[in-house]
Amino acid sequence: MSVDDHLGPPSPRPLRVAIVGAGPAGIYAAEALTRQQEIPVAVDLLDRLPTPFGLVRHGIAPDHPKMRAIRDTLHRALDHPSVRFVGNVEIGRDLSCGELLEAVDAVIYTYGAARDRQLAIPGEELPGSLAATDLVAWYTGHPDADRATVEAALARARSVVVVGVGNVALDVARVLARTPAELEATDMPQHVLDALAAAPVAEVTILGRRGPAQATFTTQELRELGELAEATVLVDPADLEQDPSAAERAATDRVVGRNLAVLAGWAGHAPQPGRTRVRLRFFGRPVRLLGEDRVTGVEVERTEVDADGRASGTGEVSALPADLVVRSVGYRGCGLPELPLDAGRGVVPNEAGRVLRDGRPAPREYVAGWIKRGPTGVVGTNKHDARETVTALLEDATAGVLRPRGGSKNDLVAELRARGADPVLLEDWRAIDAAEVALGATRGRARTTLHQWETLMAAVREAAARAR
Template identity: 85%
Template sequence: MSVDEDPGPPSTVPPLRVAVVGAGPAGIYAAEALTRQQEVPVAVDLIDRLPTPFGLVRHGIAPDHPKMRAIRDTLHRALDHPRVRFVGNVEIGRDLSCAELHGAVDAVVYTYGAALDRQLAIPGEELPGSLAATELVAWYTGHPDADRPKVEAALAGARSVVVIGVGNVALDVARVLARTPEELEPTDMPQHVLDALAAAPVRSVTVLGRRGPAHATFTTQELRELDELAGATVLVDPADLELDPAAQERADADRVVHRNLAVLHEWAGHALEAGRTPVRLRFYSRPVRVLGTDRVTGIEVERTVVDEDGRASGTGEVEVLPADLVVRSVGYRGSGLPELPLDERRGVVPNEGGRVLRDGRPAPGEYVAGWIKRGPTGVVGTNKHDARETIAVLLEDVAAGVVRPGRGGVDDLVSELRARGADPVLLSDWRAIDAAEVALGATRGRARTTLHEWDALLAAVREAAARAG
């Protein structure tokens, strides 16, 4: 599309040409680490399947978290570096194979994350009205691949919602579903999302954890935000907060767990007020099966006990919770790319300190960072250290002669992609999308409204190009 991006001024020393696959936080931090080092000149192509950067910051962090989503302003500085070129709307495996990409540049860093959901593997999980958190999150953040009909059909009859999981994503889902329309109106959610959430008949939300509160993985900040909802009350059973010696030891040793328990104890005295939506946090509850014929009508859960090693087992005590919508939030896993190895059990690319392993040996010039390297752990900032670790080993390989600047066989990756019929979106094109979202938001008094369809995103680029002549 636009051709004004330049990877940098010419130099008598060939730059190290690196392709980073994935323009989320891990990829952007990798690009930043490459441009900040002084050992070797670099030119970085930051490739993403979407025409927009920022990955899970744009399509993972809940839109009612504007301060957390503002981290993209910080990430944008790396995109503005003259030695970094954003190359969106390019899919590895469709527009270029891994082997072709590796042959075109000197090194490749894969940072495309772990976007697939993990399943519960229980009967009824595939019934209409049963969703993965990844599906719901993609929908309310305006991801262009979101399955809008499936999610909106599930929401349409959802009075009682059960969310399975006790991590930050589960709390995000519970919080968004329990918010009032007035609370969500200022966010950058697409208008159809706001309309569907306002029309959804949600009257109760229950969050289930199969182990006790000492084993929950949410952060204290996310937890506290549940108690700030305008029309909801958080309810906790005091009996769930009675810890056995092993759980108490865990709480004493971990400051986050200790703070979380303090918050939960504050809420144990809450009573439901008329007209408010109850958000119940239930621990020691394992889903056994999802009930229903044509769609979800309930979920069967079994009471659990947790041993000193943190393993949960069933007690045989079973009850049925009414549910019109069940959302599983039990983790993410990575997927493979054609020609790239994948550890199917862990959902990561096999690697050693960031070096991709093929048949147990480091593959020269191939690296990973972020979730596809270590699994879906940590917060956004965790990716900065992770990316720096990977770039450090890449530079070690350059110093050792394993990776050589000038080895790549393509003069310019964007020109090669265009010659193949691809339509890469560059940084000025992304700015056109950004401006279109801001303008759309202004029509309703918001700072921004997310464009959620592929056609709309690419139309914003074409319209900007037409105006520029």
């Protein structure tokens, strides 16, 4: 009898799952896969960036340290022995969807919804008109941020109009209205802090086409506007007058009721000399951006809201001065080559997370997060969403629809390197993390975000050279 006979039959190979997108949805999916005990798994968590955490790193405003601390929680999933972070890998460039699917047993797409929605009004193409996605990418240090365009717009921005009444709109307004001292301790890149300190912002108007009862911001985000060191929040009392449907909504929805109470507390404020004015203006929709060579204002039409919460124009038009207009009216998902997309909704067609091709579940392909459901909810919403998708995947594995495939023997990282890619693994990310902490320490901060591709990859190379 051989030694192998004494050892018994070999244990089954783990199910190899690739997750495309290392933001909250992807990390929560990895966590759900590794926490279950029924089926052994090995997870490769891929991201186009050399850094994990997605919108937690490059979406949540840096002046929200408690929210950004979510990444400490997310990091625990990256440390699991069955999870491998594989950054600096782009699907469509380094591997196609089909090639990735051939290399593993199943793929979960969680790459989010990074494209902004447009206002689709005349003048939107003028200099001084920005998407919130561009501004947020810039102040969070995203390596793809268009620094020149954003900083040129900010340099002349005395009056700013932010179109939208969601949390991102509040983030943008709050960051622009903060003093340099308030932002000094954040992890913003130094050039961002310098540009914000030099920007001549004196007034920020948050413009919503519907009423305060239909606004989608959370109460915590709203209250923080009132905590700014050198800003006064202004609200027109007339905007807070409630019709029966708005009053009913406030009575039945606690968030709406709390928001209205916060807004009512600001309704008596008056502008104060030397302080930035942050104005919340409701029942107005932009119909045209004014200006010839650059934005000089916004033409706003007064709206009215029906019992179902739909806004319609009244024909009453006014002009609102603006040197900078930031649209914050939502995100849209975009497609990957070979992956179906519902262009109208900006999501991958799916059923409980199973990708649908021609109306039928596609074997071994799944989605989670915004590309599954659309850009809704908060960070924690992705946890339940990912669990639903992982449950579907495990059901398919139990039913035999999904199983370890004999042909999937090659290591994904080795395959990527053979193709000339330069994948960034967890230890490489730790080198980037350490470099950011070290850079922050030079100015008395917890960290400073590295914002350039070359600088990020240099931190990896330097750490590897020291280890040799």
